[in-house]
Amino acid sequence: MAATTIRIQSEDFDLSAEIGRLTCGRKDIGGVVSFVGYCRDEGGSLAALELEHYPGMAEEEIARICDEAGKRWPVLGLTVVHRFGKIRPGEQIVLVIAASSHRRAAFEAAEFVMDFLKSRAPFWKKEHGISGRSGDWVSARDEDEQALVRWN
Amino acid sequence: MAATTIRIQSEDFDLSAEIGRLTCGRKDIGGVVSFVGYCRDEGGSLAALELEHYPGMAEEEIARICDEAGKRWPVLGLTVVHRFGKIRPGEQIVLVIAASSHRRAAFEAAEFVMDFLKSRAPFWKKEHGISGRSGDWVSARDEDEQALVRWN
């Protein structure tokens, strides 16, 4: 099974360091796919996102998603880091890394984990506008729910 | 159109630096997918790969592939770095980065570029075994050719 690392943290993360941890000393990894999600400024209207999560369940739910990915693809390593708290435009929010002998498995496992993380991991985003007013909670997008259908 | 960076070089590359160059100062990027291909040791039998390329055509062919990706998906940036020369197990061979507002486009563009790069960019790998004997040229794999079919 894959070496899996899951962390929920307020601090930023370092992609290269995380990949280094996954690949360090290994010579059987052929490809590493990583996804980094960023906070967009929504055309300049957004001052910050505030991310709330369900401590404990967030880690457990992501672990379940990673287990499922490990059953579907021959992954050699999986890393997921998700931040909470206030995040400003241009900053990193989430990281998924999948390592495998072959590129296709790494691409699919990484996208699978991101798709399920979006709709299944207990995180909620609140938008704070540049006007200073406390913002609205982001609505779940239908297309995120739709994205799960292709993995059935 | 996407900001596209293509480099063919013998030196190693730094994934974080390349992503930084792509995302620097931008606040419209929602997701960045990157792929790094590594040299595997093939169960301990491989001492090194030697990568030959067709200078000029390699850059041009990758540029054509990136152009096509830019037409198919709303990518905000694409970076491809491919090494040549002698590469040892555990070392990086190739890097593809795709940035977009949305994750799906970034995943698909990155995988598209990798699939076409594998079968269309003029690179050839020769294996040098640990026995010291000068090795064989790697044969093209049918599944790499097959991988292109899904993009039709």
Place this chain on the structure above:
Amino acid sequence: MKVVYFAWLRERIGKPDEEIAFPETVRTVADALRHLTALGEEYAYAFERPEIIRAALDRKHVKPESPLGTAREIAFFPPMTGG
């Protein structure tokens, strides 16, 4: 039983969690939601669209018809928007 709320459910109800002694007649997640809805105006507001509310029992996603069983913690929250 410990009941926890997240995002706008937490804001509308005005607290992150509380201890609730559900009566014996409350057997499923949907029963618990209906019970809470009747506790006051803020609950009625929080649960005004029960069909979009998600729930977890002991930190696992569950459906409305799932029995509470021996779970120690039930959570209610809006659809997730992480990633």
Place this chain on the structure above:
Amino acid sequence: MKVVYFAWLRERIGKPDEEIAFPETVRTVADALRHLTALGEEYAYAFERPEIIRAALDRKHVKPESPLGTAREIAFFPPMTGG
């Protein structure tokens, strides 16, 4: 016309490139390949399985039936194995 070879074609022919004056009868990529095959043992060995050989004209992939036209450089190579 400049002719360039890569990978095991280069090794078998024993040089990376050369200048070849193709006769007028050589009009297509396949014609050029056949012409080269007849140049000697090392060429015959390099092109012994013409169906797997790939070609580029002025650095663009072409098919066997493509006319040489005014191209200045033709390249022959095995299927690519980069990435």
